[in-house]
């Protein structure tokens with residue numbers, strides 16, 4: 472890989488364009504940084520990833536835009552082997568492999584750190600005008616799983 476033994480630090484911007492590469496991504500409007508430390512020696516490598524994003528998503532009750540932090544750390548051991556193989560905490564790199572593809576890992580790190588409740592913490596913080604609409608809707612459609620992006624379109 473042409474790296475000298477030691478720690479190598481990188482910083483990457485992660486923005487909505489990154490998530491646009493994953494059409495199935497629930498996260499779209501997120502922005503922030505990924506810090507990468509590659510601990511490199513002749514025989515072993517360790518990748519430490521630290522993701523720090525801000526995710527903008529409509530409140531599930533009143534549709535006002537909320538920001539949530541998406542923060543996650545991951546450590547991956549990298550070893551050389553005959554064939555390239557990615558698993559959760561250990562990657563085997565084949566002899567002819569010179570690039571690490573971490574985009575899938577970044578995608579997963581962002582998704583595991585999603586908050587479960589994507590609504591205003593206190594219902595009293597919700598937009599009272601919108602609350603009336605969404606509550607009426609939810610009585611009828613409470614069993615239906617709707618994509619919040621379509622909910623946002625309904626109010627247009």
Ligand SMILES: [Zn+2]
Nearest residue numbers: 530533591597
């Ligand atoms: Zn709200």
